[in-house]
Amino acid sequence: MSKRQPTVVPLRKGQTGRPDRGNPLLPLKTTDLCFDINGKRIIDQVDLAITSDGISVILGPNGAGKSVLLRLLHGLLKPARGEVLWRGRHIDDTLRKRQALVFQRPVLMRRSVADNIRFAIALRSFPDAKHRLDRALELAGLTSQAYQPARALSGGEQQRLAIARALAIDPDVLILDEPSSNLDPGATLAIEQLIETARVEGKKVILVTHDLNQAKRIADEIIFIHHGRIIEQTPSPLFFNNPTSNHGRSYLDGGLLV
Amino acid sequence: MQDFSSSFTLAANLIWSAKPELLEIITLSLQVTLSAVVIACLIGFPIGALLAVAQFRGRTALTLLFNTLMGLPPVVVGLLVYMMLSNAGPLGFLQLLYTPVAMIIAQALLVTPIIIALTRQVIEDLYQEYAEQFHSLVVPRRTAVMALLWDARYGLITTALAGFGRAIAEVGAVIVVGGNIAHVTRVMTTAIALETSKGELALALALGFVLLFIAMTINASVFLLRASAARMSYV
Amino acid sequence: MKPYTLSGVLFILAMSLLSISSPAAAQTGFIIVQSTTSTQNSGLFDFILPKFSAATGIEVRVVAVGTGQAIKNARNGDGDVLLVHAKSAEEKFVADGWGVKRFDVMYNDFVIIGPQIDPAKISGMKDVAEALNKIAASKSIFASRGDNSGTHKKEKQLWAAANFNPAKHSGTWYRETGSGMGATLNTAIGMNAYVMSDRATWTKFGNKASHKILVEGDARLFNQYGVILVSDKKHARVKTELGQKFIDWITGLEGQAAIAAYQVGGKQLFTPNAPCQ
Secondary structure, three states: OOOOOOOOOOOOOOOOOOOOOOOOOOOEEEEEEEEEEOOEEEEEEEEEEEOOOOEEEEEOOOOOOHHHHHHHHHOOOOOOEEEEEEOOEEOOHHHHOOEEEEOOOOOOOOOEHHHHHHHHHHHOOOOOHHHHHHHHHHHHOOHHHOOOEHHHOOHHHHHHHHHHHHHHOOOOEEEEEOOOOOOOHHHHHHHHHHHHHHHHOOOEEEEEEOOHHHHHHHOOEEEEEEOOEEEEEEEHHHHHHOOOOHHHHHHHOOOOOO | OHHHHHHHHHHHHHHHHOOHHHHHHHHHHHHHHHHHHHHHHHHHHHHHHHHHHOOOOOHHHHHHHHHHHOOOOHHHHHHHHHHHHOOOOOOHHHOOOOOHHHHHHHHHHHHHHHHHHHHHHHHHHHHHHHHHHHHHHOOOHHHHHHHHHHHOHHHHHHHHHHHHHHHHHOOHHHHHHHOOOOOOOOOHHHHHHHHHHOOOHHHHHHHHHHHHHHHHHHHHHHHHHHHHHHHOOOO | OHHHHHHHHHHHHHHHHHHHHOOOOOOOOEEEEEEEHHHHHOOHHHHHHHHHHHHHOOEEEEEEEOHHHHHHHHHOOOOOEEEEOOHHHHHHHHHOOOEEEEEEEEEEEEEEEEOOOOOOOOOOOOOHHHHHHHHHHOOOOEEEOOOOOHHHHHHHHHHHHOOOOHHHHEOOOEEEOOOOHHHHHHHHHHHOOEEEEEHHHHHHOOOOOOOEEEEOOOHHHEEEEEEEEEOOOOOOOOOHHHHHHHHHHHOOHHHHHHHHHOEEOOEEOOEEOOOOO
C-alpha cells in the first residue's frame, strides 16, 4: 500500500516539520499499565513501547480498551497501576501541551470555524497566529466556511476542523480516537489525507481504529489489543500478511467476537 | 367580576394614552430592574462559572447556599437593605435610602443568587462537554471560565431573563427601601400595591396587565434571539 | 477577546443606567415626610403638596406607611418630618427626644363600616363601644389592622372602652390582617366583615361593594393628626431648616386653607385645626 501525497500546501521552510531531529517525545513507554472501571479491568498490565516515527495504529474490536488506553497515554485518565513515560518523563501539563488529542466525536466550541482554531492557537501564544489560522483553514478545506458556526458543519467537516485545530498548535504527537468511525468513504479519505500530512510534517501519530482497511491503508505499525491486553505489536505489512497471534488472525478473518 | 373585564380595556387605554405619569413609572421600573440585573450578572456569571468549574472545599455547601438564597423573600432583602442604608445603619452616610439606587441594590441582592445558581447549572452542562478537550489542550482556569461564559451566552441570557422576571415583579423589597415616593421611587409594582390599597382594583389590575405586556415583549425578543442562535447550533 | 468586550459593554450599561436613575437633585432641596397611608390614599397630599412646593421650591417626598412604622422610620433618622395620627405615641416620640415639638394639624373621624345586611344590627348607633359589644356578642367577623398603626391603636382604645378584649378571639371572628388600611378594607369586603377606618380613606376607597358606614359621630371616634420635626440632635442629617419650613407652612394660614379646600365628592375630608388658627 503506497502512501498518498498530501494535497495541501507545504509548510514554510523550517517552520514545523522536524523529521531530521527525531521526535522529542519518543520513545513512549508504559509499564504494567492498569485501569479499572467499576471494578472491571479495562486495561490489563500493558507494557507498550512506541519508539519509531510514523503512524502507530492501535487496532482491536469494540470494547478492547482502545479509547481508554489513548486517554491514559495522554494523561486524561490516571492509571490504577503502572506508569506512562514519554522519553522518560511522566505525562503532565507541559508534555500534554506538546500533544494533541482528537476525539471520536469532535468537541467543537459554540463558535465559528475560525474562532475554534483561534481559541487553540491563542493558548500557545504563537507569533504567527494569523498565518497558522489561514493554514489550518486551508488544511481543513474550510476557508470559505471560516465564519460559519462550527457545530453546523457536516460530520466530516467537523472532524477535519478538529484535526486542523489540533495541528494548528503544532504538537509533536497527534493522537486520534476513531477519527472516521461515522464517516462515508469520501470524508474518510479526506481525514486520512490530513493524517498523512501530519506524518509528513514529522509528527508522531497514534491512532485508534477498529477499521481493518483503514489500518491497512495508513499504518506503519499495528498494535493489536484485545480485552485490555496487547496481543501483538508488529510492522503493518507483517501484521496483515502473517499475524503472529491467533486473536490477530481471527480478527483479520472477521471471526473475533468481543 | 366586572373589575376583570374592565381592566383589559383600562390597560389598553393606559398603554394607548401613554400618560406621562405611567411612562415615568414604567421607565423607572425598567431602569431599576435592568440595572439590578446587569449588576447581578456581572457578579453572578463569574461566580456561577467558578462554582461549575473549580474544585475546592466547600463548593457543595456554597452551591447549596446559593440555591437556597434563590428563594429569599423580597421583604427580607428589603429589610436588610433598609437596615444598612437607614440613617441609623452603617451605610446611612451614603444617603441612598428612598432613592432608585437603594432599589437597585435590593433587587441586585435578590437576583444575584438566582443568576449564580442558574449560571452554575448552565456552565456545568457545557463544561461536561468541553472538559476533556480543555484538559487535553491544557486550558488555564481563567481562560476556561471566560470561554465557557462566552459559549454559553445564549443560555445565560435566559438566566438573566429569569432574574429580570423575579426583579420586575417583586414589590416587597422596593417598597421598603424605595418608599413608593411619587415621581421618585414609584415603580410598576408599588403603584399596583398603592392602587390596590386605594381599592382601585380595576386600575391595579390594568397596571398588572401593562407589566405583563412589558415582560412579554422582553421574553419574546429573547425567544427570537435564542431561536436564531439555535439555527446556528450555538445553543 | 470577546468575553471582555461583553462585560465591558455590560459595565457601561450598568453605569449609564445608574446615572440616569439617580434622583433628580436639580431641585433646591427635598424633605422626606414619614406619614400614614390615610393621608396618601385620601389624595390629600396630591392636592396640597404641589402648593407647598410652588411656594417654597422644596420638594416633598412622602413615605406612606402605618403610623407605628412611620414613627420607627423617623426614629432611625429616615425622615425629616413626621405626620401621623396617634397622639400619645407622638408625644412619647417628642418626650424621648426624637422629635422637636408636636403640633396639631387637622382632624377627621373614624367610622365603623360593615356589610349592608348588618348581622350585628349596629346601623345608626351613636355609642361606638356599645356597637363593638354587639359585634362581639354576635361573633360577627371584624377585620382589624393588627399592625400597630394609628388606626389600630385607636381601635384598641375603643375595645377597651367597651370593656372587651378581642385578642382572645383572634383567628375566630376577630381577624387581624396585619396590613395597611386599604388592604384591610379589601379583606373586610371579601369576608363580609365589620371594620374601622378613617373617613378619608373610606370616602376615597374604590372597592366599597355593598359595605357602608354604619356607626359614626361618637366623640371617641375623633381622629387627630399631628406634625413633628424630627430632632437633629439624634440624627445630624435631618434637614431641620427645610423641615421647619414645611411645618410652618402646613400649620400656617396657607397650608390650613389648602387642607380645608380639599374635597372629595363635594365633602371636605379633613378639618384643619393647627394652634395658630
